Every structure is written in structure tokens, then in C-alpha cells.
Amino acid sequence: MIKVEDAIAIIEANSKKMPTKLISVSKALGYVLAEKVISPIDMPPFRQSAMDGYAFTHSIRHQYDIIGTSQAGDHSNIKLKNTEAIRIFTGAFVPDNADTVVMQEHVMANKDSILIATMPEKFSNVRPKGEQIRKEDIVFEANTLITPAAIGFLACLGITEVEVYKKPKAAILVTGNELVQPGKKLKKGKIFESNSVMLEAALETIGIKKTKVYRVKDNLKATKNALKSILKKYDVVLISGGISVGDYDFVKEALLQNGVQELFYKINQKPGKPMFFGSKNETLVFALPGNPASSLTNFYIYVSPAIKNKLGFTEIHKTKVVRKLNSDIKNSTGKTLFLKAKYDETKVTVLDGQSSAMLNTFAVANSLLIVPEDIQEYKKGQLVTLLPID
Structure with a gap:
């Protein structure tokens, strides 16, 4: 039996990051970047108006002749004299020799000219080229979680693919002759099985959306055969129940007979003492107690950080x-x-x-x-x- 901090250290040392893959930005939500992303352009790529109003060259004048319009998506080569202005809209290109945009609410206008009632400060309401980010600047460092906002930012820079860590394939094996699936008739001596849906939900909170659930009776041969197949297919295997020392607890023996290396068994804690952690090749195996509160406790303390490590997170433990x-x-x-x-x-x-x-x-x-x-x-x-x- 080992201490909690020793168990955490052993799991950290054995939970390696997953291989990487190139993925479309539109499908990257919830993945973690495997490498930093560099901006291919300035954003914005030109000087933009931050308001609907009028662009002009700032001076002591208040009256300007209107000589044109700049809508979002236009690119005008208009050259303004210091007596001229153009009608402009939010996000539109600001002519090279205009330096200020006055809000339309601060202007009295007809079709030919404007009179500025409230003069803005010079450079007001003009978004400089590269205000958000400059070309060749770092957009995101490696190990950054991709959020909806991150996807939007990548897309606005014209980036269509990113390198991310693959998500581990996870399986849950539920053991127990006493277990009945919710929705079926509950006979005497039986209880409804809840650990699988609980652990599936817990996995989903850290980004593992698809989890395969297997079930096996309390039988050494059946448990061994089920694990033989599962260990070949998955990167993380969670086992619910059958890991204590009762006459019908066969999980540890079945794991060892399948070549799983025992890294520790039993932790000096309450609840959740009877837990097994091991590995086979790159597959991590967590045999969790069958009692639901023990199982979920150990998920938060041990399983979640290990999977976050495999996903590529830098911070794998929640801040206490x-x-x-x-x-x-x-x-x-x-x-x-x-x-x-x-x-x-x-x-x-x-x-x-x-x-x-x-x-x-x-x-x-x-x-x-x-x-x-x-x-x-x-x-x-x-x-x-x-x-x-x-």
C-alpha cells in the first residue's frame, strides 16, 4: 500500500502524451495543440473603421465635402484632400491618408457635405493594421486547449489546419454478478449498475466523448478473455469493481495473466483504497473500486490528471x-x-x-x-x- 502522493507521482511518470495528427480547425474543438501556431497575416490586414461614420484627415476644420463611400469588403484608392471626407462603415477600409473616423451621431450631414458637431481626437475609431496580431507573431503556444473562441480566431487568420494531440481511446469494463442495467426489472439481491454511465460522464467532462462499455460476470476466465481483447484496442482502460480481495474478485489476477505490469496496488486513503494501476505497452489500466463514491473519488484524483496528460494539457491537476x-x-x-x-x-x-x-x-x-x-x-x-x- 502506498501514499497518495506516491500514487500520483507514479501515474504522472507513466502517462505519456498521445501521438499527434493534423486536423481541420472546424473539427478541432476540445483538442490540445501539439505545436505553436504562427500568424500568416496581420489582423486586421488593413486599417479598419471601428464605427459607422465619416473618415477624414484630422485638422481644425469642422466642415468637409463628401467624395465617396467605403463599405465593408471594398478597397478604395480614394485620395482625400484635407477638405474632404468619405462615408464609411464598421469594418471598412480606411483610405491611406485618412487618420480619423467621426461617429455618424456626432455629425450633421447632407448628401454633399458634413459638419462635425463633436470633434473626435486624432486617430479615433481607426483600427490599426495588425492591431490584434502581427504577421509571424505567435497565435497560440503548444499545449493550448482549442475553444470556440480559438477556432474563430484561427479561422479569421485564414488557418484551416492545426497539429493536435490525438484523443486516447477509452474503454470501461464493468464487473459484478449483482448488477442490472437501469430500465430492467430489479430482482432481489440485485442493484442497478451506475458506475459505467457515471464514468462515461466524467470522461466527457475532460474531452473524451466516445467511450466503449463492456460488461463481464465475476468469473476469472471471462474477465481474462474480456481484458485480452480490450487491452489491444484502447489507450486507457477503466475497470469498475472486482479489485478487492474477496472470493469473487478476479480483476487483478486477470490483468497480471494478460501481461499488465503492476505499478501499484492499494493506496493509503479513504475512500478508494483498493485501486490497481498498471500498464501494458502504452495502455494505462485503472482498476477502480466498485463502490460508486470510491470510484468517482479516484477518477478525480488519479484518472483525470493521467488522461489530461495524454491529451497534452500543461496543467493536469485542478488548482486547489x-x-x-x-x-x-x-x-x-x-x-x-x-x-x-x-x-x-x-x-x-x-x-x-x-x-x-x-x-x-x-x-x-x-x-x-x-x-x-x-x-x-x-x-x-x-x-x-x-x-x-x-
Whole structure:
């Protein structure tokens, strides 16, 4: 049995980034850049009007003759005299020798001339060439997550493809003779299986949209055969249940018989102690406890950072927060505790219902309160460390 921090370090050391691929910008949402992106153009590529109004050369004059119009998409070679102006619209090309745009609300106009009632400062309402970014500047550094705004920015620079890290293929293997799929009749001695949909949803929050779910009975041969096939196809395998030391827990033995290297088994924590982490070739294997709260706790602490590392994120761990404790906590276990909790701007409250089999508390929690193994007691009002959760 190892310490929490040692388990985290082992997982980090073994979760390598995925290979890369070239992908269309329009399909890149949620991927992470594998290399920096350089701007091929200035943006804007010409001086633009920031307002609907009139472009002119700034002077002490207030009256100007109108000699033309510049709409968005036009490129006019109009040369303005210092007595002339043009009608101009937002986003339109500003003539080379115009330096200012006056808002139309600040002008009295007829079809031939304007009188500026409120004179703007020189250079007002003109977006300089390259105001957003200059040609050859870095658009995004490597390891940047591609968001909707990022896609829009790349597209406005004319960039159609980017190099990204591939997303790992993930599978979930659910074990347990007692499990029944939701929607089917629940017989005595059976429970509805919830871990697969829970873990699928958790994977989706970090960018893994497609996950294959397999199910197997508590049988060594069946578990071994299922894993033999799964380990060949996927980059990350999550196993739910069958990893403790009961007479019908066959997962560890089946993994070892399939050539999975054991990197650790059991962590000095509560909940979530009976967890196995191993690898075969480049495939990572997380055998999680069957109890739902234990399984989800270990997902947040261990699985999520490992997958984020494979996805290419620089920051793979959520930023912890510190709050004042709203009640006393005792820890007589000698283990690291992860307690479902809810925090606001100033304080944190430990929630009732901390059993590893119960999800109702998890469903309303927004954090896990961390009590290190060497801390026996926290008093009300003390500062404690929290791991925010989705």
C-alpha cells in the first residue's frame, strides 16, 4: 500500500502524451495543440473603421465635402484632400491618408457635405493594421486547449489546419454478478449498475466523448478473455469493481495473466483504497473500486490528471483552494481522507453521507476536502485544502 502522493507521482511518470495528427480547425474543438501556431497575416490586414461614420484627415476644420463611400469588403484608392471626407462603415477600409473616423451621431450631414458637431481626437475609431496580431507573431503556444473562441480566431487568420494531440481511446469494463442495467426489472439481491454511465460522464467532462462499455460476470476466465481483447484496442482502460480481495474478485489476477505490469496496488486513503494501476505497452489500466463514491473519488484524483496528460494539457491537476472549516474533523484512520464537501467564498462544510457506496452526497458536493494521513484533527475555523470537482 502506498501514499497518495506516491500514487500520483507514479501515474504522472507513466502517462505519456498521445501521438499527434493534423486536423481541420472546424473539427478541432476540445483538442490540445501539439505545436505553436504562427500568424500568416496581420489582423486586421488593413486599417479598419471601428464605427459607422465619416473618415477624414484630422485638422481644425469642422466642415468637409463628401467624395465617396467605403463599405465593408471594398478597397478604395480614394485620395482625400484635407477638405474632404468619405462615408464609411464598421469594418471598412480606411483610405491611406485618412487618420480619423467621426461617429455618424456626432455629425450633421447632407448628401454633399458634413459638419462635425463633436470633434473626435486624432486617430479615433481607426483600427490599426495588425492591431490584434502581427504577421509571424505567435497565435497560440503548444499545449493550448482549442475553444470556440480559438477556432474563430484561427479561422479569421485564414488557418484551416492545426497539429493536435490525438484523443486516447477509452474503454470501461464493468464487473459484478449483482448488477442490472437501469430500465430492467430489479430482482432481489440485485442493484442497478451506475458506475459505467457515471464514468462515461466524467470522461466527457475532460474531452473524451466516445467511450466503449463492456460488461463481464465475476468469473476469472471471462474477465481474462474480456481484458485480452480490450487491452489491444484502447489507450486507457477503466475497470469498475472486482479489485478487492474477496472470493469473487478476479480483476487483478486477470490483468497480471494478460501481461499488465503492476505499478501499484492499494493506496493509503479513504475512500478508494483498493485501486490497481498498471500498464501494458502504452495502455494505462485503472482498476477502480466498485463502490460508486470510491470510484468517482479516484477518477478525480488519479484518472483525470493521467488522461489530461495524454491529451497534452500543461496543467493536469485542478488548482486547489483553501477555505475555513465550518466544523471539527477527526481522522483516526491513519489514512488520507477525501471528504465530500461544499464550499463558498469564505468557508467549507463537510457533507453528511460519506459512505463509499453513496452518491447522493457526491451529487451536491463541489469539492473533496483533503485530510492528510498524518493529520488527526482539524478544528472549526482552521484553513483546509480542497480539490474542486465538476
